[in-house]
Amino acid sequence: MDKLRVLGGARLTGVARVTGAKNSVLKLMAAALLAPGTTSIREVPDILDVEIMARLLRRLGADVGHDRAAGVIEVTVPELLGHQADYDLVRRMRASVVVLGPLLTRTGAADVAMPGGDAIGSRGVDFHVAGLVKMGAEITSEHGFIVARAPSGLIGATIWLDFPSVGATENLLMAAVLARGTTVIDNAAREPEIVDLAHMLRSMGASIDGVGTSTLVVDGVQSLRPVSHVAVPDRIVAGTWAIGAAMTKGDVTITNVRCEHLEIVLDKLVSAGAMVEAVDGGFRVQATDRLRSVDVVTLPFPGFPTDLQPMVIALNSVADGAAMVTENVFENRFMFVNEMVRLGADIRTDGHHAVVRGRPTLSGAPVVATDIRAGAGLVLAGLVADGVTVVTDATHIDRGYPDFTTQLRQLGAQVDREVDQAE
Ligand code: UD1
Numbered sequence: 001m002d003k004l005r006v007l008g009g010a011r012l013t014g015v016a017r018v019t020g021a022k023n024s025v026l027k028l029m030a031a032a033l034l035a036p037g038t039t040s041i042r043e044v045p046d047i048l049d050v051e052i053m054a055r056l057l058r059r060l061g062a063d064v065g066h067d068r069a070a071g072v073i074e075v076t077v078p079e080l081l082g083h084q085a086d087y088d089l090v091r092r093m094r095a096s097v098v099v100l101g102p103l104l105t106r107t108g109a110a111d112v113a114m115p116g117g118d119a120i121g122s123r124g125v126d127f128h129v130a131g132l133v134k135m136g137a138e139i140t141s142e143h144g145f146i147v148a149r150a151p152s153g154l155i156g157a158t159i160w161l162d163f164p165s166v167g168a169t170e171n172l173l174m175a176a177v178l179a180r181g182t183t184v185i186d187n188a189a190r191e192p193e194i195v196d197l198a199h200m201l202r203s204m205g206a207s208i209d210g211v212g213t214s215t216l217v218v219d220g221v222q223s224l225r226p227v228s229h230v231a232v233p234d235r236i237v238a239g240t241w242a243i244g245a246a247m248t249k250g251d252v253t254i255t256n257v258r259c260e261h262l263e264i265v266l267d268k269l270v271s272a273g274a275m276v277e278a279v280d281g282g283f284r285v286q287a288t289d290r291l292r293s294v295d296v297v298t299l300p301f302p303g304f305p306t307d308l309q310p311m312v313i314a315l316n317s318v319a320d321g322a323a324m325v326t327e328n329v330f331e332n333r334f335m336f337v338n339e340m341v342r343l344g345a346d347i348r349t350d351g352h353h354a355v356v357r358g359r360p361t362l363s364g365a366p367v368v369a370t371d372i373r374a375g376a377g378l379v380l381a382g383l384v385a386d387g388v389t390v391v392t393d394a395t396h397i398d399r400g401y402p403d404f405t406t407q408l409r410q411l412g413a414q415v416d417r418e419v420d421q422a423e
Helices: 022-036 049-061 094-107 126-134 166-176 192-201 237-249 263-271 306-317 339-344 370-383 404-410
Strands: 002-007 012-018 037-042 062-069 072-077 111-113 138-143 145-149 158-159 182-186 207-209 214-221 228-230 250-255 275-279 282-286 321-325 345-352 355-358 366-368 389-393 413-417
Touching: 002 370, 012 022, 012 237, 012 275, 012 404, 022 049, 022 094, 022 166, 022 192, 022 207, 022 389, 049 062, 049 072, 094 111, 094 126, 094 145, 094 166, 126 138, 126 145, 126 158, 126 166, 166 182, 166 192, 166 214, 182 263, 192 207, 192 228, 237 250, 237 282, 237 306, 237 366, 237 370, 282 345, 306 321, 306 339, 306 345, 306 355, 306 370, 339 366, 339 370, 370 389, 370 404, 404 413
Parallel strands: 012 250, 037 228, 158 182, 366 389
Antiparallel strands: 002 389, 002 413, 037 072, 062 072, 111 145, 138 145, 182 214, 207 214, 250 282, 275 282, 321 355, 345 355
C-alpha cells in the first residue's frame, strides 16, 4: 500500500483542471451495455475504478479500449452478452452493482455478486432489488449473488424510493429505458451525474422526462444505439481543490467545472471567509486569513455532498470557532474522525453529528486513509499541520483522484509518494 508524505505549511496556488466525474463515468460505461456497437466516452479520469469497471465489462463480453492519456474509453458491445459480475471485481468496487439493471433489461438475466459492507456504511441494495421486482423481475439471493431473471423482459412500473439513492436511481433508470411501457421513478436522486447519465441515454434513443427532478418518467423503447459522450466534470474533485485552497490561505482557479453543481459548497466557503469568483469555465477560490467555522449538513443533491464531508471536517478543524457537521447519507462516515484526532483535531461525534472545535494548528502524524474521500480529507489536514503527515493506504485516494500527487505538487504542496517496502 502506497503512502503519501505531506509536509505541512504550503499554500495551494495555481490552476487545477478537473476531468470527468468518476461517479458518472462508471455508470456511463455500464450504460454502454444497453446498445450493441461502440460507445465512446470522453473526459475519462485515469483512476483505478475505471480500470475495474473496464475489466468487468470485458468479462461480460465487451471489448474495452482505454486511451489513458487522451481520457477516452471505447466500449464495443456484442449482440450476445454474458451476465455474471463476479465477487472479485464487485468486492473491489461497489459501483459494479450498477451493471445489474442494464444486464437484466438487455439479456433477461443478471448474476451480480453482493457487494460487501465497506468503510462508510452498510450500503444495502434493497432499493435496487425492490424496484426491479416491481418491474417484473424474479430475484433471489444465492451463494453470495443477486440472481435476477426476466426472461420475457421488464415491464414499466411506478417505483417510490424510500431514500433518493444514487445507485438505485441509476440502476432502475437503465433498466427502464428498454422495458415495455412506462416506468415512473419517484423520489429519485437528482445528482448531476444522474442528469449526465440521462442525457447520454437520451442521445442513445431513450425517452426520459423529468431529468434533473425527483420524478423520472421513462417510456421504454425497443433498442438503443451507441453514442459518443463527454462526461460531466467531477464536482467532488473540484470541491476538494476549492476547500484545500481556502484552508491553506491559497489561491486556486479550478477549470472545467460547473459552479451550479457546487453552489452550496461555494456558499459555505464564502461564509467561512474565502473569496470565490466565477471565471471562464470554472471559479477561483482565495483566502488570506484564518477561516471561520461553518456548520454543514450533508444531504442528497442539491444539498451539501457527503463526499465532501471529510474535507469540511478538515477545514473546520483549523477554523476559528466550533461547528456542527451532520452526516445524513452514510451511517459510518465519521470513521476517519479518529485519524483526524491523531492529527490533533478536536472532534466529538455523537451518532450522525460531529462537533468540531477549531484549533490554531494541527500536528503531523501517521494516519490511515479508510476510503477515497477520507483519504483526501486527511491530506488536506496534513497540508495545514505542523511537520509531516504520512497517509497510509493512499491507494484508496487513487480510486477517485487522477494524478493526485502530481496535481498537489503542481499547486505547490510538498507531497511525496512512498511505496511501502514492508508489505
Ligand atoms: C453514490 C456515490 C458516492 C456518494 C453517494 C451519495 C458512486 C459510485 N458513488 O453511492 O460517492 O457518496 O452516491 O451521494 O456514484 N441505500 C439503501 N438501500 C439501497 C441503496 C442505498 O439503504 O438499496 C442507502 C445507503 O446505505 C446510503 C444511502 O442509501 O445510506 C445513499 O446511498 P446511495 O445514494 O445509493 O449511494 P451510492 O449510489 O452507493
